[in-house]
Amino acid sequence: MVSLVTTRPGPVLREFELVDLLRARLAARRDDTRIGIGDDAAVLRPCPGHDLVATTDTLISGRHFPDDTSAFDVGYKALAVNLSDVAAMGAEPAWLTVSLSAPSLSRDWCERFIDGMQAACRACPTGTPIDIVGGDTTRTDTLTISVTALGQVAAGAAMHRAGAQAGQAIAVTGTLGDAAAGLRCWPQRATASTAQTDLIKRLTRPDLRRGSALIGQATSAIDISDGLLADLGHILAASGVGATIRLDALPYSTALASVVPEAADRQRLQATGGDDYELCVTMPLDARPALETALGCPLTVIGQVETRTGLRCLDGAGNVVAPDTLGAPGWDHFGMD
Amino acid sequence: MVSLVTTRPGPVLREFELVDLLRARLAARRDDTRIGIGDDAAVLRPCPGHDLVATTDTLISGRHFPDDTSAFDVGYKALAVNLSDVAAMGAEPAWLTVSLSAPSLSRDWCERFIDGMQAACRACPTGTPIDIVGGDTTRTDTLTISVTALGQVAAGAAMHRAGAQAGQAIAVTGTLGDAAAGLRCWPQRATASTAQTDLIKRLTRPDLRRGSALIGQATSAIDISDGLLADLGHILAASGVGATIRLDALPYSTALASVVPEAADRQRLQATGGDDYELCVTMPLDARPALETALGCPLTVIGQVETRTGLRCLDGAGNVVAPDTLGAPGWDHFGMD
Numbered sequence: 001m002v003s004l005v006t007t008r009p010g011p012v013l014r015e016f017e018l019v020d021l022l023r024a025r026l027a028a029r030r031d032d033t034r035i036g037i038g039d040d041a042a043v044l045r046p047c048p049g050h051d052l053v054a055t056t057d058t059l060i061s062g063r064h065f066p067d068d069t070s071a072f073d074v075g076y077k078a079l080a081v082n083l084s085d086v087a088a089m090g091a092e093p094a095w096l097t098v099s100l101s102a103p104s105l106s107r108d109w110c111e112r113f114i115d116g117m118q119a120a121c122r123a124c125p126t127g128t129p130i131d132i133v134g135g136d137t138t139r140t141d142t143l144t145i146s147v148t149a150l151g152q153v154a155a156g157a158a159m160h161r162a163g164a165q166a167g168q169a170i171a172v173t174g175t176l177g178d179a180a181a182g183l184r185c186w187p188q189r190a191t192a193s194t195a196q197t198d199l200i201k202r203l204t205r206p207d208l209r210r211g212s213a214l215i216g217q218a219t220s221a222i223d224i225s226d227g228l229l230a231d232l233g234h235i236l237a238a239s240g241v242g243a244t245i246r247l248d249a250l251p252y253s254t255a256l257a258s259v260v261p262e263a264a265d266r267q268r269l270q271a272t273g274g275d276d277y278e279l280c281v282t283m284p285l286d287a288r289p290a291l292e293t294a295l296g297c298p299l300t301v302i303g304q305v306e307t308r309t310g311l312r313c314l315d316g317a318g319n320v321v322a323p324d325t326l327g328a329p330g331w332d333h334f335g336m337d
Numbered sequence: 338m339v340s341l342v343t344t345r346p347g348p349v350l351r352e353f354e355l356v357d358l359l360r361a362r363l364a365a366r367r368d369d370t371r372i373g374i375g376d377d378a379a380v381l382r383p384c385p386g387h388d389l390v391a392t393t394d395t396l397i398s399g400r401h402f403p404d405d406t407s408a409f410d411v412g413y414k415a416l417a418v419n420l421s422d423v424a425a426m427g428a429e430p431a432w433l434t435v436s437l438s439a440p441s442l443s444r445d446w447c448e449r450f451i452d453g454m455q456a457a458c459r460a461c462p463t464g465t466p467i468d469i470v471g472g473d474t475t476r477t478d479t480l481t482i483s484v485t486a487l488g489q490v491a492a493g494a495a496m497h498r499a500g501a502q503a504g505q506a507i508a509v510t511g512t513l514g515d516a517a518a519g520l521r522c523w524p525q526r527a528t529a530s531t532a533q534t535d536l537i538k539r540l541t542r543p544d545l546r547r548g549s550a551l552i553g554q555a556t557s558a559i560d561i562s563d564g565l566l567a568d569l570g571h572i573l574a575a576s577g578v579g580a581t582i583r584l585d586a587l588p589y590s591t592a593l594a595s596v597v598p599e600a601a602d603r604q605r606l607q608a609t610g611g612d613d614y615e616l617c618v619t620m621p622l623d624a625r626p627a628l629e630t631a632l633g634c635p636l637t638v639i640g641q642v643e644t645r646t647g648l649r650c651l652d653g654a655g656n657v658v659a660p661d662t663l664g665a666p667g668w669d670h671f672g673m674d
């Protein structure tokens with residue numbers, strides 16, 4: 001159990017003080033936020049000719065982030081994982097609601113939590129501000145944050161998981177495996193090297209991508225939250241196709257190469273480690289340069305969509321690597337004990 | 338801690354089985370739900386010329402409902418409290434996301450939980466179906482349900498808390514105090530009388546009101562979740578006005594009169610008991626008959642908006658009743674120990 005009061009000394013906030021604090025710090029910045037925090041509900045004006053994208057993700061202390069994560073990083077990550085889902089739909093994020101349940105809260109902890117949320121909004125590459133327009137505060141034993149993100153995309157243009165076609169390339173943004181390696185480094189973070197600190201930062205403050213860049217370029221997309229193999233598997237299943245990927249083509253950071261020099265171990269983290277929140281997309285191979293430019297980040301081809309169902313992983317010599325040697329793909333939140 | 342497995346025997350569901358179950362049972366029924374459960378996010382098509390209303394409420398076992406509440410009633414209430422906020426804005430509810438966090442879940446429990454959610458959607462007096470379009474499932478020690486409700490209202494027409502004006506009438510839908518009395522009866526529910534059972538049902542399955550009926554008739558609205566005095570106080574503060582209400586004018590059910598015959602005790606429950614989820618509105622007095630017809634439920638005038646700030650309660654003899662004799666109004670979730 002996280003005790004916010006003992007880890008962050010300061011007077012405990014009462015609920016109305018917290019609501020006042022949130023209202024003061026989270027004033028609406030968008031013209032289309034007609035009413036923000038403070039009424040029974042927010043009132044938002046959707047952009048004409050656009051569809052609305054809605055997603056909800058809940059983060060629980062000790063399960064989705066270490067118990068001793070800073071308030072800033074909790075706020076950052078709770079928003080980032082939801083903004084990532086909006087990006088995977090090709091949408092521009094616009095509005096967020098945040099439900100915060102905690103044992104008790106100090107003003108200092110809340111201020112840092114808000115700082116982290118606002119930093120995630122600023123870090124999100126989007127053309128307009130993102131407003132936090134409502135939410136809820138309740139008391140519970142385990143710090144729990146539930147966020148709903150709303151985004152907008154031209155009507156009918158949202159990216160699906162089901163659009164992958166045989167012959168198309170599979171690509172990922174940024175680098176993979178950093179967050180999983182960062183989790184390994186977490187216990188040593190007080191004395192971490194620069195490379196280890198970089199990896200931990202990728203765990204706590206994942207990079208956010210410009211999902212709207214996918215429109216008209218990619219044929220399907222998903223964000224990598226449960227691990228590449230699991231999440232790519234969702235695209236393949238929804239599209240009724242299969243794929244082959246090259247493990248030695250998976251992009252890695254210099255920090256990961258430094259901290260995890262052994263290739264097989266590194267590729268395991270890249271293939272099955274979760275929490276990277278990079279985008280995995282399919283597209284015609286010749287769309288890659290323009291899409292990379294539009295995204296404004298590296299976009300690396302890692303394999304190809306095929307008619308034959310199933311997901312095959314090849315090593316550097318072209319040999320098939322059995323999936324179970326890479327570790328069980330993905331997470332089952334109810335299966336873990 | 339609620340143990341769903343021991344109270345509801347049956348095989349424990351794994352996460353993917355739960356998602357499959359939700360997807361199968363919660364197929365979209367609205368034309369404007371373009372993608373429901375199953376992708377990174379839902380895709381929804383807003384109604385042209387309408388504003389979007391968004392609200393989030395989280396319910397925690399043992400805090401917002403008794404630990405031994407049935408799965409059906411948990412599902413019903415988690416949705417009802419959010420649909421009530423949408424109604425208080427004068428909007429028509431359209432879409433919901435549901436985040437369910439629990440220690441573990443049996444298939445039977447989940448089926449009943451879904452039954453309860455669907456019953457709440459059906460019980461909501463709205464012209465179109467309400468779709469559950471997404472959500473999240475996670476494991477935690479304490480059963481926690483976080484719901485976001487999205488509704489639609491003609492652009493610029495949403496009801497605010499800030500529209501009350503001196504001279505207007507204050508009215509409430511239905512009856513008050515039932516839910517608070519139902520909570521009193523909860524320990525005896527196995528041997529409850531018909532009247533006690535009626536009150537308990539008002540606690541677990543609050544009536545839902547047709548919020549869209551308020552448009553063009555009411556000048557402000559709020560739903561009574563924390564108790565009449567607290568919630569009416571929010572309208573008065575937002576509108577910069579005061580009010581006088583008559584405690585003997587507060588509408589009560591025959592069940593409440595039977596179970597709580599003593600008037601002062603009953604009026605305390607009506608004035609400060611939460612969880613009724615009736616609507617409290619202000620309006621010109623002559624608008625009452627038409628608004629009652631549009632709402633399709635009793636609408637009782639309980640007092641009047643006044644220029645002088647503050648909220649005054651009068652007893653049947655016209656004497657002012659001190660607020661502290663009515664009990665502390667409202668809830669402070671972080672203040673309770």
